Amino acid sequence: MKMKFIELKDKDINELKSMLKEKKAELFKLRLELKTMQLTNPSQIAVVRKDIARINTAISAKENS
Template identity: 55%
Template structure:
């Protein structure tokens, strides 16, 4: 996910995307605990995506 793509989205779209990513992160953590997650780099990518979305939300509110 690229930050410039997030700049074009509305605040409502960003909030929906943030909710989806948080659910995904929860599922990945559950898989990690049950030893079902094979690619642990997905956790890091999901966390970074959440941070990017939160930054875009903050920037959108400041406008």
């Protein structure tokens, strides 16, 4: 599930930070599965990394405004 920046800009900072924590945990799990040859779709890692970048962008935009 790819998220869009528009969905993120309406959320508050605490909600964004909890989403960021969840995405980082998901990325860790995916990397672990990749190393143990259990990951069937390696492109999921790129999607999660981009989601993390979008969340970080939304957090920095909230903090700067």
